[in-house]
Amino acid sequence: ADKKPRIAVVYVSRTGHTRSVAEAVRNMTGADLFYIETVEPYPDEYRATTEVVKEEIEKNVKRPIKPLGINLDQYDVVILGTPTWWHRPAQPLKTWMETVDLSKKFVLTMSTHGGGGLMEVRSEFESLLPGVRLGTHFLSYGGVSRNDPDVRDWLAENKLL
Numbered sequence: 640a641d642k643k644p645r646i647a648v649v650y651v652s653r654t655g656h657t658r659s660v661a662e663a664v665r666n667m668t669g670a671d672l673f674y675i676e677t678v679e680p681y682p683d684e685y686r687a688t689t690e691v692v693k694e695e696i697e698k699n700v701k702r703p704i705k706p707l708g709i710n711l712d713q714y715d716v717v718i719l720g721t722p723t724w725w726h727r728p729a730q731p732l733k734t735w736m737e738t739v740d741l742s743k744k745f746v747l748t749m750s751t752h753g754g755g756g757l758m759e760v761r762s763e764f765e766s767l768l769p770g771v772r773l774g775t776h777f778l779s780y781g782g783v784s785r786n787d788p789d790v791r792d793w794l795a796e797n798k799l800l
């Protein structure tokens with residue numbers, strides 16, 4: 640019999656939408672979740688956050704993150720989850736991606752958005768992950784329920800269920 644793949648979901652979430660997708664994945668697969676937190680938090684207020692993030696993108700600042708405590712040797716599959724920030728994956732997730740080697744993993748990506756749709760999220764993931772075996776992308780407007788059938792279909796199409 641096939642061994643069940645060991646799945647880690649590494650995600651950023653400021654208001655809980657992306658976390659809801661991560662939790663649905665855990666609910667369906669038993670994946671371990673790893674939440675990326677910045678050392679210095681972003682402002683509480685939405686507009687202030689967008690301005691801080693815009694400046695970080697313009698200056699290519701990689702805001703430091705707290706240690707995740709993940710041992711990647713323990714996982715076959717890594718699912719990267721992010722809100723859409725100025726059309727792209729969130730900066731703190733990119734901070735983490737620079738510190739790890741995902742070249743031997745099967746990597747899925749997912750994003751939530753506030754109306755913009757997929758935007759540049761997947762294409763930026765692809766350029767950050769050259770040569771990595773990539774599964775498909777899951778996209779959600781807002782968040783999902785713990786048993787969202789679209790999440791289930793996405794995991795099944797990538798043979799994780």
Ligand SMILES: Cc1cc2nc3c(=O)[nH]c(=O)nc-3n(C[C@H](O)[C@H](O)[C@H](O)COP(=O)(O)O)c2cc1C
Nearest residue numbers: 652653654655656657722723725726751753754755
């Ligand atoms: C700094 C910042 C930039 C954003 N930029 C976009 C954007 O370009 N397009 C979009 O559709 N939503 C944008 N949003 C909205 C979030 O992507 C959306 O609300 C997302 O679901 C939040 O996920 P979270 O609750 O996991 O943090 C932005 C939000 C923030 C805080």
